[in-house]
Amino acid sequence: MSEQYRKSNYCRAEAQYAFQRERKIVPILLQKQYKPDGWLLFIIGQLLYVDFNKYEFSRAMELLTKELKATKTNEENVLHVSPKEKAQTSHMKTTLSVTYPINILHWTQAQVQDWLVEHDLVQMARLLKNYDGRSLIYLHRYMKHGQSQQILNLLQEDSIRRTNQ
Template identity: 35%
Template structure:
């Protein structure tokens, strides 16, 4: 790329949705680690018991942010299981709650299980995910895309 190039269009959208965490010492390591743990959420995890151990260890080393109570419960996936049972009406309410009510018609066929698959598409094929959001699902502006991805992230926190 050229020096001082500022990406726009699809490349700008992809780069704008990325989170950069600086571990080089400009901010406290514990703070950076807490941000990384929050960003990763449950992605890539296989064993829920390991999740509880990791969360407890992060709390013990003072990773900064307090560990959510849901991660310390005997059933750490209760909240996720609840969203998997959502109906199309629940998804419409979720869109309204996240200031995305104008996109209810585009997501009218989505239920909790399809939202979960959409999360999978985001991690497996991010370029396709963002292209579909902007071309097929009607999210034309960066704020709309960012609001939607934030809401999607918050489903599993």
């Protein structure tokens, strides 16, 4: 990734292709101290990337190869959620038990936010600030069956609007 590449049509086309084909994306950081933003941040924000500036080329290639060979996680059953999630606070030794409805359809906005934050998806929590369970299911279906270019454009516009507030 680099600023110049992010602005190119190739970057957007590759992201669209990977998104449409449900391919694994392994970002490669080529520009020192580059921080993706907008639509690119939305797509790769939670992904593990290989920093070619941080490691020697041979080590970076090893990491890239390892990441490409890693098994793909499959989340086909989006409605299956463990009814009790446990979170620990750093100040207390007691374990807090947060209970979510088994069916995501019944989640409130607060439960969606709590779940995203608990799972270190803080960027997503900001973008999905007003989403409840029904909205998440709708978004999932729309992303799975909608037009890729339209979805990417909407995500880019929404992420820019929300992060610039």
